[in-house]
Amino acid sequence: xxxxxxxxxxxxxxxxxxxxxxxxxxxxxxxxxxxxxxxxxxxxxxxxxxxxxxxxxxxxxxxxxxxxxxxxxxxxxxxxxxxxxxxxxxxxxxxxxxxxxxxxxxxxxxxxxxxxxxxxxxxxxxxxxxxxxxxxxxxxxxxxxxxxxxxxxxxxxxxxxxxxxxxxxxxxxxxxxxxxxxxxxxxxxxxxxxxxxxxxxxxxxxxxxxxxxxxxxxxxxxxxx
Numbered sequence: 001x002x003x004x005x006x007x008x009x010x011x012x013x014x015x016x017x018x019x020x021x022x023x024x025x026x027x028x029x030x031x032x033x034x035x036x037x038x039x040x041x042x043x044x045x046x047x048x049x050x051x052x053x054x055x056x057x058x059x060x061x062x063x064x065x066x067x068x069x070x071x072x073x074x075x076x077x078x079x080x081x082x083x084x085x086x087x088x089x090x091x092x093x094x095x096x097x098x099x100x101x102x103x104x105x106x107x108x109x110x111x112x113x114x115x116x117x118x119x120x121x122x123x124x125x126x127x128x129x130x131x132x133x134x135x136x137x138x139x140x141x142x143x144x145x146x147x148x149x150x151x152x153x154x155x156x157x158x159x160x161x162x163x164x165x166x167x168x169x170x171x172x173x174x175x176x177x178x179x180x181x182x183x184x185x186x187x188x189x190x191x192x193x194x195x196x197x198x199x200x201x202x203x204x205x206x207x208x209x210x211x212x213x214x215x216x217x218x219x220x221x222x223x224x225x
Contacts, residue, residue: 005102025104028091070208071215078214081121085114086207093199108166115162118210126217165206
C-alpha cells in the first residue's frame with residue numbers, strides 16, 4: 001500500500017524520476033485542455049446546441065455565480081483561474097473511479113503547487129484592482145504593527161490550503177486501501193463513492209477559499225456614508 005502517488009516510479013535515471021504524480025497531473029491537464037478545445041470549437045448561439053455545450057454553459061454559469069456570491073463583482077475576470085483550479089481538483093477526484101488512476105491531489109507536491117498558485121494570484125489580482133501602492137498599503141492596516149502578522153497570514157493560509165486538500169485526499173485513499181485488504185468487494189465500492197463525494201467537496205472548499213482570498217485582496221476601501 002502506498003501513501004502517495006510520489007512513491008510509484010515509472011522511470012528513473014539518476015536523480016531524475018517520472019512518478020505517478022507527474023504522469024497523472026499531465027494526464028488531467030491534457031484532458032482539460034483537449035476537452036475545452038473539442039467542446040468550444042463548434043459553439044452555437046441558436047437554441048439547438050450540443051449536450052457538451054449545454055454542460056459547459058451550466059459549469060461556467062455556476063462557477064460565475066459562486067464567484068459573484070463570494071464578493072467579486074466581475075466574476076469573468078477570475079473565471080479562468082478559479083475555474084481551472086476547481087475543474088482540476090474535480091477531475092482528479094472523478095478519476096479515482098477508474099482502475100489504476102492515481103489522483104495527483106493525493107501528493108503534497110501537487111496540493112502545494114495549487115496553493116502556491118493561489119499565493120501568487122492573490123497579490124496579482126490585488127495589484128490589478130488597487131494598484132501596487134494601494135495593495136501594499138493593505139498590509140499595514142489598521143496600523144504598521146500589523147505588517148509582519150499580515151505577511152505571516154499570507155504564508156500560513158497557503159500552507160493550510162495545501163495540507164487541507166492533501167490530508168483529505170490522502171486519507172480517503174488510505175481508507176479504501178485498508179478496506180480492500182479486509183473486504184475486497186463491497187466496502188471498496190462504497191468508499192470509492194464516498195471518496196468521490198469528498199473530492200468534489202474539497203474542490204469546492206478550495207475554490208471558495210481561493211475566491212475569498214482574492215476578494216479580500218481586491219476589495220477597495222469604502223467610505224462610510
